[in-house]
Amino acid sequence: MNARRMRETLEGYLFLLPSIIVLGIFVFWPIGFSLVLSFFKWDFRNMRHPTFAGFANYLEIFSFSTPPKYPFWASLFASLLATSAAIGTVYAFLTLRNKRDLLLSTLIAALSTASFLTISNPTALLIVNIVVWPLITYIMRKYSSKALQRFWTILFIGLALFIIINQFLPHKNDIIKWLLDAKERNDFLKALYNTTYYVLLSVPATIVISLGIALLLNSNINFNALFRTSYFIPFVTSVVAISLVWQWIFNDDYGLLNYILSIFGGGKIAWLKDERWTIPTIAIVSIWKTVGYDAVIFLAGLQNIDKSYYEAAEVDGASHFQKFYYITWPLLSPTTFFLTIVSFIGAFKVFTQVFVLYQGLPGPYNNSGLTMVYYVFDLFYNQQRMGIACAAAYLLFGVILIFTMMQFRLGRKMVEYVS
Numbered sequence: 001m002n003a004r005r006m007r008e009t010l011e012g013y014l015f016l017l018p019s020i021i022v023l024g025i026f027v028f029w030p031i032g033f034s035l036v037l038s039f040f041k042w043d044f045r046n047m048r049h050p051t052f053a054g055f056a057n058y059l060e061i062f063s064f065s066t067p068p069k070y071p072f073w074a075s076l077f078a079s080l081l082a083t084s085a086a087i088g089t090v091y092a093f094l095t096l097r098n099k100r101d102l103l104l105s106t107l108i109a110a111l112s113t114a115s116f117l118t119i120s121n122p123t124a125l126l127i128v129n130i131v132v133w134p135l136i137t138y139i140m141r142k143y144s145s146k147a148l149q150r151f152w153t154i155l156f157i158g159l160a161l162f163i164i165i166n167q168f169l170p171h172k173n174d175i176i177k178w179l180l181d182a183k184e185r186n187d188f189l190k191a192l193y194n195t196t197y198y199v200l201l202s203v204p205a206t207i208v209i210s211l212g213i214a215l216l217l218n219s220n221i222n223f224n225a226l227f228r229t230s231y232f233i234p235f236v237t238s239v240v241a242i243s244l245v246w247q248w249i250f251n252d253d254y255g256l257l258n259y260i261l262s263i264f265g266g267g268k269i270a271w272l273k274d275e276r277w278t279i280p281t282i283a284i285v286s287i288w289k290t291v292g293y294d295a296v297i298f299l300a301g302l303q304n305i306d307k308s309y310y311e312a313a314e315v316d317g318a319s320h321f322q323k324f325y326y327i328t329w330p331l332l333s334p335t336t337f338f339l340t341i342v343s344f345i346g347a348f349k350v351f352t353q354v355f356v357l358y359q360g361l362p363g364p365y366n367n368s369g370l371t372m373v374y375y376v377f378d379l380f381y382n383q384q385r386m387g388i389a390c391a392a393a394y395l396l397f398g399v400i401l402i403f404t405m406m407q408f409r410l411g412r413k414m415v416e417y418v419s
Contacts, residue, residue, distance in 0.1 A: 038390035043383075050387065057391040064185040068178060075178040188392065190367050191375035192399070194279055198371065199347040202283040202290075206343060207336065209287065210294030215324075217295065218302045228299070231292035239289065243356035246285045247272070250357070272357065275368035282353045282369065290346075294339050301335030302328070337411045341404060348400050349373050372396045 038057055042050035183189040217228055234242060249256045250271035258268045271281050309327045318326070351373035354362060362378070363369025370378075376396065379389035 034390045035394060037387055038394055040387050042387035042390075043385045053387065057388045058395070060388060061188045061392055061395065062186065064182065066185050068182045068185060070178050070181065072178060072182075075175045187367065187370065187375060188395070191370045191372045194368070194370055195348055195350070195372045197279050198283055198286075198350060199344060201279060202286050203340070203343045203347050205283070206287050206290050206294055207339060210291045210339075211298050211332075211336075213291065213295040214298035214302055215328075217299050228296065231295050233292065234289045235293040237289070239352040240356055242289055243285060243353050246288075247357055250281060273364045275364055275366050278358075278363045278368040281357065282350065285353050285357070286347070286350065290343070294343070297339055298332070298335060301332050305331050337407070341407055341411075344403055344407065345400055348396065348403070351377065372399070 040050040041053040183193045252270050271277050313323045350371050354369045354374055362374050376389050376392045379385045
């Protein structure tokens, strides 16, 4: 029995051997070799003899041309504290047991605001922390509920830490303002910001639009097969061809899009020259290309839903919205989860649209179209800094991995599988 099992296993691996060899040569070996090279100084001058640099490539990626205006850790801590205080206050109000808790929660919110406002005034800060806070602590412990006491303890510790850290790292802005300032001083952060902006702009819009199209295609309309084919054609068309066509559509003077806007009384928009429109322009092209594929996948998911659910809902007098909210959307969650994962990974790898629309440049100016993949491409091919390019590629891999893991964690709670 063992000999037969070993023979079957060996035969299986022999059948897989050609695929393993091809994957090893063109996938596994480049991935492993690029990981090793990310720790070496490998550029045009050191082409034949790369020198070991350790984490220097990764550190250089995060170096700034000029130091940011605000300290990172102070801005991050202030933002986290403000967010946690806001969430804690809402939680406290939602878990109130009586009017006394309501009064004490209002008092906590007022004192928290007062603490933030009096940090620049040493005398007022001393009075708040030595006189007022201990008094409120005594009242809280004696008269409030346990849920409010827990919130009070967390908030008090957080404010105390914030006041201590503020003496060493004074801050004037939150983490959002720090990022907006830092991205203008570091190309990697600029690329990460642009890519994240593009992902948040394109992926949800593609999912919503494709779901709406799928719902229409799933209904009994005339020329259904023609519409399905029409929506799917952009997905199988070359990205370069699509980008070239949209380059004409976005033209400032005689582009179709500005002509349509002029019909409705709108002014001309410099789609390809204004940096504010760089990422939305790229997103429009990507949405138009991808929406057909997502619509076909959604349509397959809709057709797999058993009609008996809708028949039972109609017997109970459910409306169209109720049938969608309580039947279609929950049973379509596995399809939505799959498309969200695939769309997020694909969106983080956007490159061709930028390269073609802006003729090989990362946007009109100020690197407004610099994405993560374009950043790696520029380091490797234009600057000939292959070691840093490999390090940047693995940072991109890390970003995609983090987003994917977050989606899987959410998917376990939100996706409903029906056997």
